[in-house]
Amino acid sequence: MVSGGGSNLRALHAAAERGALGGGEIVVVVSDRPGCSGWAFAEERGIATVDFSSLDGPALAAALAETHGVDVVLLAGFLKLVPAPLCERFERAMLNIHPALLPAFGGKGFYGERVHAAVVASGARVSGPTVHFVTSEYDRGPILAQRAVRVLPTDTAPSLAARVLEAEHELYAEAAAALCAGRVVWREDGVPYYDDGA
């Protein structure tokens, strides 16, 4: 599910193409902004597209699960709140990527360059992407994976964003592959993890 540039979508698609998405493939792209470059990327490759605004929550959940045979939903720069029926249908099967280390620098209003500007302004020395399961609250679902990216004294929001984005592409493919391959284990207290070989 995308709203914009779709660089994470491209990275996930590339991982699927080289067989590195845990057996997963991208079968449909959903967007609230038909025509955004993530949407155009899907159309160019003959991947099905669904206009988010054309269906209510239950209809969207049914279209994904039944029409398109979706098992896993990946939010990749999707800016709308995910409807509750979709969260329920894809419980423990829907991931989001956030460009900072949650639970800091997350929640409503923390998106795009604002996140990196807040990190730089805070003086934090480490940032990096977080992959987490999606619940109906922004950026609050269980954390699945994180990667540390150093914040340099000379960083601006755009320079930090660019380095974090590179790390996002690797981390998201790795975490999505673990989910697709059924390698995610849930600790008794509700914390998910997978063996990343570290």
Ligand code: GRF
């Ligand atoms: C990424 O920074 C991601 O962490 C956030 O939205 C941005 C999407 O970028 N959720 P792109 O559209 O994948 O290039």
